[in-house]
Amino acid sequence: MKSLFTILVVALGLFAMSTACSPSKDSEKTPTEEASAPSTLDTVQYKKQGMEIAMGTFKVLSGQLKAAMQEGGVKNAAQYCNTVAYPLVDSLSGQYNAQIRRASNKVRNPKDAPTPREQEILDAYHAQAAAGEQPKPQIRQLASGEIAFYAPIMMQDLCLKCHGKLGETLKAEDYAVIQELYPEDNAIGYEAGDLRGIWSITFPAPN
Ligand code: HEC
Structure with missing residues (x-):
C-alpha cells in the first residue's frame, strides 16, 4: 500500500513537472518542417496521456526486472x-x-536505434542535459496527423548493474552474459542521473 502511494506521489510530481512547462514555448522549437505542435489544449492532454503510458510501461518493466534479479541475479535478469x-x-x-518505443544514442537492442525524428529529439535533450537543464516531455503532430510524445529516460542506480561503467558498477562477469545476447551492445558507461534515451510514443491521428 505504501509503495502504491509512493508511485502516486511520484506520478503526480512528474505530471506537475510535465505540465509546468509552457506549451507555447515548446511549440517554438519545432524540429522539422512537417512536424508541428497541436493546439494548447491537446498538448496538455497528450502530455498527460504520454506520461501515463511511459510510467505504466516503466512500472511493468522495472517490476519484472527487479523480480528477475531477485530470483537469479543480474545474469538471469539480463x-x-x-x-x-x-x-x-x-x-x-x-x-x-x-505505439510505444524506447530509443537511445547508445543502443543495446538494434531495434531501438533512433529514427531521424527521434534523433532530433535526442540531440535536443542531450544538449539540454549538457547545459545542466532537465529535458522536458514534448508533443509533436506528425505530417500523417499522428501525435508523437517524447520524454527523457534517466539512469538510476539500479540501471547501472547492466548499463554502468565496466569493472565498476557493471561487473565483467555480468557484462559477458549481456554481450553474448547483444554482441553489438553500446549501452554502457552510464552514471546515475545521465540521460539514457527517450520514450517515443505515437498516438493515432485524432478524428
Ligand atoms: C538486468 C539488466 C538490466 C537492468 C538492471 C536494466 N536494463 Fe535496460 N536493458 C537491458 C537489456 C537486456 C536491454 C535490451 C532489451 C531488448 O532487447 O529489448 C535493455 C534496454 C534498455 C533500453 C532500450 C534502449 C536499448 O538500448 O535497446 C532502455 C532505454 C533501458 N534499457 C533503460 C534502462 C533503465 C532506465 C534501467 C533502470 C531503471 C535499466 N535499463 C535497467 C538490461 C537491463
Whole structure:
C-alpha cells in the first residue's frame, strides 16, 4: 500500500513537472518542417496521456526486472530482458492503442536505434542535459496527423548493474552474459542521473 502511494506521489510530481512547462514555448522549437505542435489544449492532454503510458510501461518493466534479479541475479535478469522487454512493450502498445518505443544514442537492442525524428529529439535533450537543464516531455503532430510524445529516460542506480561503467558498477562477469545476447551492445558507461534515451510514443491521428 505504501509503495502504491509512493508511485502516486511520484506520478503526480512528474505530471506537475510535465505540465509546468509552457506549451507555447515548446511549440517554438519545432524540429522539422512537417512536424508541428497541436493546439494548447491537446498538448496538455497528450502530455498527460504520454506520461501515463511511459510510467505504466516503466512500472511493468522495472517490476519484472527487479523480480528477475531477485530470483537469479543480474545474469538471469539480463536474459529475461532479452526475451521479454521488447514483446512486453509491444503488447502494452496494443493495450494503450499507441505505439510505444524506447530509443537511445547508445543502443543495446538494434531495434531501438533512433529514427531521424527521434534523433532530433535526442540531440535536443542531450544538449539540454549538457547545459545542466532537465529535458522536458514534448508533443509533436506528425505530417500523417499522428501525435508523437517524447520524454527523457534517466539512469538510476539500479540501471547501472547492466548499463554502468565496466569493472565498476557493471561487473565483467555480468557484462559477458549481456554481450553474448547483444554482441553489438553500446549501452554502457552510464552514471546515475545521465540521460539514457527517450520514450517515443505515437498516438493515432485524432478524428
Ligand atoms: C538486468 C539488466 C538490466 C537492468 C538492471 C536494466 N536494463 Fe535496460 N536493458 C537491458 C537489456 C537486456 C536491454 C535490451 C532489451 C531488448 O532487447 O529489448 C535493455 C534496454 C534498455 C533500453 C532500450 C534502449 C536499448 O538500448 O535497446 C532502455 C532505454 C533501458 N534499457 C533503460 C534502462 C533503465 C532506465 C534501467 C533502470 C531503471 C535499466 N535499463 C535497467 C538490461 C537491463
